[in-house]
Amino acid sequence: MNWADTSTGWSWNPVTDLQQIWAYPFMVNAFRAGTVVAVLAAVMGWFMVLRRQSFAGHTLAVVSFPGAACATLLGIGAGFGYFAFCIGGALVIAAIPRAGQGGSGQESALTGTLQAFLLACGFLFVALYKGFLGGVDSLLFGSFLGITTDQVFVLTIVAALALGMLAVIGRPLLFASVDEDVATGRGVPVRVLSVAFLLLLGAATAEAGQITGTLLVFALLVMPAAAAQQLTARPATSLALSVLIALAVTWTGLITAYYSPYPIGFYVTTFAFVVYVLARAARTLSTAVGRYRTVRTGVVA
Numbered sequence: 001m002n003w004a005d006t007s008t009g010w011s012w013n014p015v016t017d018l019q020q021i022w023a024y025p026f027m028v029n030a031f032r033a034g035t036v037v038a039v040l041a042a043v044m045g046w047f048m049v050l051r052r053q054s055f056a057g058h059t060l061a062v063v064s065f066p067g068a069a070c071a072t073l074l075g076i077g078a079g080f081g082y083f084a085f086c087i088g089g090a091l092v093i094a095a096i097p098r099a100g101q102g103g104s105g106q107e108s109a110l111t112g113t114l115q116a117f118l119l120a121c122g123f124l125f126v127a128l129y130k131g132f133l134g135g136v137d138s139l140l141f142g143s144f145l146g147i148t149t150d151q152v153f154v155l156t157i158v159a160a161l162a163l164g165m166l167a168v169i170g171r172p173l174l175f176a177s178v179d180e181d182v183a184t185g186r187g188v189p190v191r192v193l194s195v196a197f198l199l200l201l202g203a204a205t206a207e208a209g210q211i212t213g214t215l216l217v218f219a220l221l222v223m224p225a226a227a228a229q230q231l232t233a234r235p236a237t238s239l240a241l242s243v244l245i246a247l248a249v250t251w252t253g254l255i256t257a258y259y260s261p262y263p264i265g266f267y268v269t270t271f272a273f274v275v276y277v278l279a280r281a282a283r284t285l286s287t288a289v290g291r292y293r294t295v296r297t298g299v300v301a
Contacts, residue, residue, distance in 0.1 A: 021258055029147040033155055034250040037208045038220060040159040042246035043166065044204040045221035046239050047197060049229060051177045055108060056093050056198065058218050059115040060205040063089045065214035066122030067206075073125045079154075082206040089114060090202030094195040147211070158207050162200050169193055174235060216265040220246055223272035227279035245275055 021027050048057045067085025068078040096110050166173075176183040176190045184190050208217040228241035253268035260267075 018255075021255065026147065027254075027258065029149060029152050030254055031251065032152045033147045033211050034254055035247065036152070036155045036159045037211050038224075038246040038250040039243055040162060040204050041208050041217065041220035042224050042242040043163060043239065044201050045225035045246075046228065046242045047166070047173060047177065048201060049222060049225040050174075051197070053198075053201075054222050056111050057201060057205065057221050059093070059111045060086050060089050060202050061209060061214055061218045061221065062115050063118040063122075063214075064206055064209040064217070066118045066125060068209075068214075069122045069125035069129070073129050079206075079210060082209055083203065085118065086202040086206035086209070087199060088202075089118070090198040091195075094198045151210075155207055155211070158203065162203050162207075165196070166200055169196055173197055212268070213265055216269055219265075219269040219272050220250070223269075223276045224249065227272075227276040230276070230279040230283045245272070249275060 022031070045057070048054060063085045064082045067081035067083075069081070070085070071078045071081025092114055093111055172183070172188050173193050173196075175186075176188055176193050180190055205217055205221070208220060212220060224245035225242045227245055228238045231241060232238050249268055249271040252271050253264055256267045257264040
């Protein structure tokens with residue numbers, strides 16, 4: 001069933017339209033789950049982009065697919081597979097230190113190898129499954145349809161725990177992310193923080209992947225954070241902007257998809273991409289204007 005089949009069309013009255021959307025319990029749960037996922041992905045993604053670990057985040061998003069496929073093959077809940085593979089993948093990536101000569105290159109090589117192998121395993125698990133596996137598209141591209149109140153509750157608990165732990169390590173993690181060498185010299189446990197963050201990123205990816213799908217969770221992880229960091233260099237402001245952008249594109253995507261026969265993932269990704277392009281253009285324009293004013297001031301002087 002398409003969401004568009006349940007609607008009478010956009011009336012251009014926001015209050016009426018929202019009342020129509022929220023008249024359906026599955027849409028209420030979709031907004032609740034989308035809000036939780038957007039906030040968690042935006043915060044984790046902000047640190048991920050700052051730490052230049054977007055490739056690691058993409059890999060963790062991809063490996064959630066073989067995790068869910070393996071769990072389905074074994075006859076257990078897909079959620080267990082999401083968390084097992086994402087957290088396991090985070091531990092493997094964390095095994096290679098980032099610091100030191102060649103550390104970054106080794107991490108990228110290991111991450112790429114892990115991603116290719118586990119993605120191939122995912123399709124093997126699907127091929128080995130003898131029953132009807134009609135949820136492959138949902139595993140890859142996600143679906144906000146059919147989310148229950150219990151699932152929203154579990155998502156909220158996981159998000160609260162992950163964000164709470166991130167709040168505890170947030171300040172030293174920010175220090176280590178901005179200048180790892182100085183942080184090490186000041187006695188900050190950089191290695192421990194790196195492992196802890198990857199584990200939290202794995203948990204966040206596993207949670208978001210159950211809703212957005214393994215191929216689209218990366219959009220919420222990277223694009224709102226990347227756009228926010230283009231607009232301001234102030235950490236607190238940038239982090240808040242990342243959350244606001246993620247919420248805006250998620251809510252807008254849900255509303256648009258309700259009145260359309262096309263999937264939610266397309267709209268969320270497209271809207272996030274548009275915001276990033278606009279933020280990038282604004283940053284480029286601001287830089288050009290600043291250079292022009294500097295040159296003109298120098299000529300006048």
